[in-house]
Amino acid sequence: MKLNISNGDVTIDSIGEYEIIGSSKVHNIHVNSKATIILDNVDIDVSKESKAAIDVDKSGNVIISLRGENKLKSGDNYAGIQMNGKCKVLIKGEENLSSLNIESGTSAAGIGGGYGDDLDGELIIEGGIINILSTREGAGIGGGNGTIRGGNLSGNVTINDGNLNITSGNYGGSGIGGGCSGDLSGEVIINGGKITSVAGKYGIGAGIGGGYDANLSGKLIINKGEVLAIGGEGASGIGGAINITKGGNLSGEVIINGGSITAKGGLYLEKYGGAGIGGGYNGNFSGKLILNDGEITADKAGNANDIGGGSNGEITGKVIIKIDKIQVNPTSLDLYIGESKIITSIVTINPEVHANISNFEKVKYLSEDTTVATVNKNGLVSAVGKGKTKIIVISMLDETKSAICSINVSNEIIKIGEIDLLIQVNKEExxxxxxxxxxxxxxNPIIKDLYIDENIENFNVDVILPDCKEKVNSIVEYKKISLYLCITYSIALYTTKACMENLKIYALQKSEISSHLEFCLSKDEDFDINKFKIILNPKYEIDKNYSNKYYLFKISGTIGLVKN
Incomplete structure (x- = not known):
């Protein structure tokens, strides 16, 4: 059936296929049944009327097929395509051949709820060029102005294909999600297409997520496609908007399984802002972010986090990133009792992530046998007893991935001196x-000077033998070694990551110690210094506030000998 909107309101209340043509500034389309509508170069502008260009009743189940260039513009408080209750709307069009330009009335969404209303139904977009503008407090797709009630995207939105350009309202709505004070509390799934979702010139909602003072508390799943989400002032690209009293948080779940995703937070008062993915200004990241595949760029504004809380916000949520592999260096360590060495790890993630994830990119170190060796959170392995054990390195981003460093501990170090150095490193370096x-x-420990004094000495001792009734007095002879030595060595400071790629030494300072040792050997045993190895076991503390120009490293630790 072909109907001309120029001739009057179009009411569709029975199943069928309806082709709509023409233009009007007073008439609209109302759907309250299951139907297919073909918009054929339609131009409906009811911005001077109190109605929506297309109004879908709660009982409506409509397929909107696009042909040519179509325009919809609604009156104040009404969405461009108003979705009431649990209605269902599917929009499809041929790529680059058909388009739909939608402009809401003030305080309403482009597609979804009017003033005070939620998008509580189901919206599916399967193609076409779709340009959406919410003129004030409403979302591009989602809830209308929710400052008094409603305003949430509480239903389901699925985008399978198409070229979508979405601009949210200037005073509070998100691109996709809640209107002003409204949450993205439902589910949004993106399976393809090119989606640009940005805040208006004076927008304060998230690119995808919560509107002003609201949250992403539901679920966003991106499986494929090209997505650009830019938050308004103080809002996140994906997540919460600016927090005033109750919102601003990413408390729900974001899952990215593929595609190319760019999320940018909005700046607030020059130095504050929203996260790329996470909370808006004063908003927290308390939900879950799962990155399985794809290319993900998260760009903070101001002093917020690329991924995490906005400025002044907290990070209590969980980030899971699919791990390709963990490498540990070295894969095995031979230590002496009392010696400590650090092991390092490199985590290779599967998706391509362009963001600072240092808040989350961590590993956990565990020792299988702490009576042989212990390990701290930085990978410093300390030998405490003879034996063998393993240090297990587990990624905190994906706890199914791990690596192992085998540890062998033998002999005990003879302590011969202390390390006590101060090293300055220029902050610019x-x-x-x-x-x-x-x-x-x-x-490079080297024995600079060596003096050995050997004396045969003896002492009396009473010995009880099994075959003797009385104690037997005996003279025991031994060789007493007095060792005087001077050792030179140097301390190097470098970074773990630099060591793995292109080693950069930040400091190399020489020092020396002199020591006097006394110990005993059997009378016929010869002492040979070459049978001993010098062990340096340094550690450090950093004074970051030592001066404006330098960091101060306070080096301490022990120097010892161990028999080979």
Whole structure:
């Protein structure tokens, strides 16, 4: 059936296929049944009327097929395509051949709820060029102005294909999600297409997520496609908007399984802002982000996090990133009792992530047998007893992935001295983010001077023998070694990551110690210093506030000998 909107309101209340043509500034389309509508170069502008260009009743189940260039513009408080209750709307069009331009009335969504209403039904978009503008507090797709009630995207939105350009309202709505004060509390699934979802010039909602003072509390799943989500002032690209009293959080779940996704937070008061993915200004990341595949770019605004809380927000949520592999270096360590060495790890993630994930990119170190060796959170392995054990390295991003460093501990170190050095490093040479990765290494110990004094000494001792009734007095002879030595060595400071690729030494300072040792050997045993190895076991503390120009490294630790 072909109907001309120029001739009057079109009411569809029975199953069928309806082709709509023409233009009107007073008439609209009302759907309250299951139907297929073909919009054929339709131009409906009822912005001066109190009605929606297309109004789908709660009982409606409509397929909107696009042909040519179509325009819909609604009156104040009404969405461009108003979705009431649990209605269902499917929009499809041929790529680059058909288009739909939608502009809401003030306080309403482009597609979804009017003033005070939720998008509580189901919206599916399967193609076409669709340009959506919400003129004030409503979302591009989602809820209308929710400052008094409603405003949520509480239903389901699925985008399978198409070229969507979405601009949210200037004063509070998200691109896709809640209107002003409304949450994305339902589910949004993107399976393909090219989606650009940005805040208006004066927008304060998320690109995808919550509107002003609201949250992404539901679920967003991106399986494929090209997505650009830019938050308004103080809002996140994907997540919460600016927080005032109750919102601003990413408390729900975001899952990215593929595609190319760029999420940018909005700036607020020059130095604050929203996260790329996470909370808006004052908003928290308390939900879950799962990155399985794809290319993901998350760009913070101001001093927010690329992924996490917005400025002044907290990070209590969980980030799971699919791990390709974990490498540990070295894969085995031979230690002496009392010696400590650091092991390092490289985590290769499966998706391509362009964001600072240092808040989450961590590994956990565990020792299988702490009576042989212990390990701290930075990978420092300390030998405590003879034996063998394993250090297990587990990714905190994906706890199904791990790597192993085998540990062998033997002999005990004879302590001969203490390390006590102060090393300055110019702050311009060392990025503050690298401080956690600094390795302190004892390098090139050399015996500079050596003096050995040997004396045969004896002492009396009473011995009880099994075959003797009385104690037998005996003289025991032994060789007493007095060892005087001077050792030179150097301490090197470098970063873990630099060591793996292109080693950069930040400091190399020489020092020396003198020591006097006394110990005993059997009378016929010869002492040979070459049978001993010098062990340096340094550690450090950093004074970050030592001066405006330098970091101060306070180096301590022990120097010892161990028999080969």
């Amino acid at each position: 060392l990025n503050i983010d690298e401080l956690e990765n600094i390795i302190c290494y004892g390098n």
